[in-house]
Amino acid sequence: MPLGVMEMELFFQQIVNGLVLGSIYSLVALGITLIYGIMQLPNFAHGHLYMLGAYLTLWMMTIYGFRYWTAILVSVAALFLIGMLLERLVFRPLHNAPHINSMIAAVGVMLFLEAVARKLWGSDYRRLDSPYGEVISVFGVTITQQRVIIIVAAIILMIGLNLFLKRTVIGSTIEAMAQNREGAFLVGIDANKVSLLTFGIAAGLAAAAASLAAPINLVYPSMGAMVNLKAFVIIVLGGMGSIPGAVIGGYILGLAESISGTYINSEYKDLVAFVILILILTVKPTGLFAKEAR
Amino acid sequence: MRRHAAFNRASKLAVPVLLLLAAAIPWLTSNPYYLDIVVKVFIWTIVVNGMNIIAGYTGQLSLAHAGFFGIGAYTFGLLMTKAAMPFLPSLVIAVLVTGLVGSVAGMISLRLKGHYFAIFSLCVGVVLLLVIEKWESLTEGVRGLLGIPIPKIGSFEFASMTSQYYLMLFFLVLTMFVNHRIIHSLVGRTFIAIRHSEELAEALGINVMRNKIIAFVHSTVLAGLAGALYAGYIRFLGPDIASVEHSFDMLLYLLVGGIGTLWGPLVGTALVMILMQWLQSWQEYRMIIFGPVLVLLVLFLPYGIIGTLTRLMHKRRLGQPLTQKQAVERSVLHDQSLAGGGE
Numbered sequence: 001m002p003l004g005v006m007e008m009e010l011f012f013q014q015i016v017n018g019l020v021l022g023s024i025y026s027l028v029a030l031g032i033t034l035i036y037g038i039m040q041l042p043n044f045a046h047g048h049l050y051m052l053g054a055y056l057t058l059w060m061m062t063i064y065g066f067r068y069w070t071a072i073l074v075s076v077a078a079l080f081l082i083g084m085l086l087e088r089l090v091f092r093p094l095h096n097a098p099h100i101n102s103m104i105a106a107v108g109v110m111l112f113l114e115a116v117a118r119k120l121w122g123s124d125y126r127r128l129d130s131p132y133g134e135v136i137s138v139f140g141v142t143i144t145q146q147r148v149i150i151i152v153a154a155i156i157l158m159i160g161l162n163l164f165l166k167r168t169v170i171g172s173t174i175e176a177m178a179q180n181r182e183g184a185f186l187v188g189i190d191a192n193k194v195s196l197l198t199f200g201i202a203a204g205l206a207a208a209a210a211s212l213a214a215p216i217n218l219v220y221p222s223m224g225a226m227v228n229l230k231a232f233v234i235i236v237l238g239g240m241g242s243i244p245g246a247v248i249g250g251y252i253l254g255l256a257e258s259i260s261g262t263y264i265n266s267e268y269k270d271l272v273a274f275v276i277l278i279l280i281l282t283v284k285p286t287g288l289f290a291k292e293a294r
Numbered sequence: 295m296r297r298h299a300a301f302n303r304a305s306k307l308a309v310p311v312l313l314l315l316a317a318a319i320p321w322l323t324s325n326p327y328y329l330d331i332v333v334k335v336f337i338w339t340i341v342v343n344g345m346n347i348i349a350g351y352t353g354q355l356s357l358a359h360a361g362f363f364g365i366g367a368y369t370f371g372l373l374m375t376k377a378a379m380p381f382l383p384s385l386v387i388a389v390l391v392t393g394l395v396g397s398v399a400g401m402i403s404l405r406l407k408g409h410y411f412a413i414f415s416l417c418v419g420v421v422l423l424l425v426i427e428k429w430e431s432l433t434e435g436v437r438g439l440l441g442i443p444i445p446k447i448g449s450f451e452f453a454s455m456t457s458q459y460y461l462m463l464f465f466l467v468l469t470m471f472v473n474h475r476i477i478h479s480l481v482g483r484t485f486i487a488i489r490h491s492e493e494l495a496e497a498l499g500i501n502v503m504r505n506k507i508i509a510f511v512h513s514t515v516l517a518g519l520a521g522a523l524y525a526g527y528i529r530f531l532g533p534d535i536a537s538v539e540h541s542f543d544m545l546l547y548l549l550v551g552g553i554g555t556l557w558g559p560l561v562g563t564a565l566v567m568i569l570m571q572w573l574q575s576w577q578e579y580r581m582i583i584f585g586p587v588l589v590l591l592v593l594f595l596p597y598g599i600i601g602t603l604t605r606l607m608h609k610r611r612l613g614q615p616l617t618q619k620q621a622v623e624r625s626v627l628h629d630q631s632l633a634g635g636g637e
C-alpha cells in the first residue's frame with residue numbers, strides 16, 4: 001500500500017476518533033451550559049454525575065442482568081431524578097447567596113458522590129462490556145460498532161434536545177428563562193419548575209454520555225473529573241449558556257485532541273484543551289461565540 | 295460605649311496572647327503527631343491567606359493556587375536537590391519564580407471577569423499540574439522528587455520537629471502581618487473597591503487591571519512560599535500536591551473560616567484540618583459525611599465562622615459611630631457579591 005493512502009487512512013481514523021470524543025464532550029458540555037444558562041451556576045459536580053451514570057449502567061447490567069439499552073434507560077432516568085433532587089436540596093436554597101457559595105456546595109456534592117461511589121463500587125477500574133464490540137470497516141477506516149453508536153446516539157440526543165427546546169411549550173420555557181429571566185417571570189413562567197427540569201435534563205444527558213462512552217473507556221470513581229474540566233473549557237470557549245457553542249466546541253476539542261495526540265505527542269494529550277483555551281483567550285478574551293459582552 | 299472600649303482593649307491583647315500561646319505549643323505537647331498537624335495547618339494557612347487576598351478582598355475567585363503551590367514546591371525542591379543550592383536562596387528563588395509565573399498568568403487571566411475568570415484559573419491550575427506531572431526529565435513525574443535535603447541556615451539544621459514548627463510559625467506570622475498591613479492600607483481599600491464594582495473603581499481613577507495583578511501576584515507569592523516550605527518539611531514531592539482538589543480544599547478552608555476576613559484563613563484551615571484528622575479512622579465514610587457538611591455549612595453559615603461572628607458583633611454595636619477602620623471592615627462584611635459574582 002502506498003504511503004499516501006496509509007497516511008490518509010490514519011488521518012480519517014483520527015477524525016472518527018475525534019468525532020467520538022467530541023460527541024461525549026458535547027453532551028456533557030450541553031448539560032453544564034443548560035444549567036449555567038438558567039441558574040448562572042458553574043456546576044463543578046457535573047463530571048461526577050457523569051461518573052454516577054456510568055456506574056449505574058454498569059450496575060444494572062452486572063447485577064440485574066439488564067441489557068445494555070435498558071440499563072442506559074434506567075441510568076438516565078435515575079440521574080434525571082438525582083439531578084432534580086440536587087437542585088431542590090442544594091442549589092435552589094443557594095440561589096440568592098453569593099455565587100462562590102454555590103460553587104463550594106458543588107464541590108461538597110462532588111466529594112460526596114465520589115466517596116459514595118468508592119464505598120459502593122470500590123476504587124478499581126472496571127470494564128463495561130457492550131454487545132457492540134464488533135469491528136466494521138467503512139471506506140478503509142476500521143471502527144467498532146460502539147463508536148458508530150456513540151456518534152449517532154449523540155446526534156440523535158442533540159436533535160431531540162433541540163426539538164424539545166424549540167417545539168414544546170415546556171421546552172421553550174427553558175429557552176425563555178435562559179434568554180431573559182425577568183421577562184420569563186412576567187409571562188408567568190415558574191422559575192423553580194424550570195430549574196428543576198433543567199437540572200434533571202442536564203444530569204440525564206451526562207448519564208447518557210457516560211453510558212455510551214463507558215465501553216470504550218474504563219469506569220472508576222474519579223472518571224468524571226477530567227471530562228468535567230474539559231467541558232468547562234468548552235463552554236468558556238463557546239460562551240457560557242450558549243447551546244450551539246457547547247456542541248461545536250465539543251467537536252472541535254474532540255478533533256483537536258485526537259489529531260494532536262497522533263501527530264504531536266500523546267503524552268500531552270490532556271494538555272491540548274487547556275492550551276487551546278489559553279491561546280484563544282489570550283488573543284480574544286471574549287471567547288469564540290460570546291453570547292454577551294464580558 | 296464603655297463596653298466598646300473594653301472590647302477594643304481585649305482585642306489589642308488577643309494578638310500577643312495568641313502569639314505567646316503559639317510559641318508555647320512545642321512545650322505544651324511533645325507529641326510529634328500533634329505538632330505535625332499544627333505545622334501542616336500553618337503551611338496551608340499561608341496559601342489560604344494568599345487566596346483570601348485575591349478571592350476574598352479583590353473578589354476574583356482564583357482556583358489555580360494549588361498549581362502555584364506546586365511551582366513553589368518543585369522550584370524549591372529542584373534547586374535543593376538537582377542544583378544543590380542552600381536553603382535560603384532556594385526559598386527566595388522559588389518564591390520569585392512563582393511570582394513571575396503568577397504575573398504572566400494574571401496578565402492573561404485577569405482580563406476575564408466573574409465565573410469566566412474562576413473557570414479559566416481552574417484551567418491554568420490544571421496546566422501547571424500537567425506540566426509538573428508530564429515533564430519527567432525535570433520533575434521525575436509521578437515517581438516523585440525524592441531526597442530533598444534538610445533546610446539549613448548557616449550551620450543550624452531544621453531537623454527537629456520543634457525547629458520546623460518555629461520556622462513555619464515565623465513565616466505564618468510574617469504572612470499575617472503583611473496581609474494585615476495590606477488590608478488596612480490604601481492598596482487594601484483599593485482591592486475592596488474593585489470587589490464592590492470594577493466599573494465604579496475605574497470611574498474613581500483606580501487602575502483596576504494593575505491592582506488586580508498586584509493582588510494576584512501577592513497571592514501566588516504566598517502560594518509559592520507555602521509550597522517551598524512544604525517541600526522543605528515533607529522532603530518528598532509528588533505531582534498530586536498541585537492537583538485541582540487542593541485548590542478546592544483551600545477554598546473550603548477559606549469559606550469555613552470566613553472569606554474576606556483577616557483571621558478566617560487560620561481559623562478555617564485549623565478547624566477543617568483537625569476535623570479531617572479526627573475523622574481519619576472513619577476512612578471511606580469521611581467524605582460521605584464531609585460533603586454534606588460542606589453543603590450545610592454554605593447553606594446555614596455562608597460567611598464562615600469569623601464572618602458570622604463579626605457580623606453579630608457589628609449588629610450589637612449598631613448605632614455607634616464607626617472609626618475609619620471599622621467602616622472599612624463593615625463595608626467588607628456588607629458586600630454580598632463576593633468573588634465570582636454576576637457579570
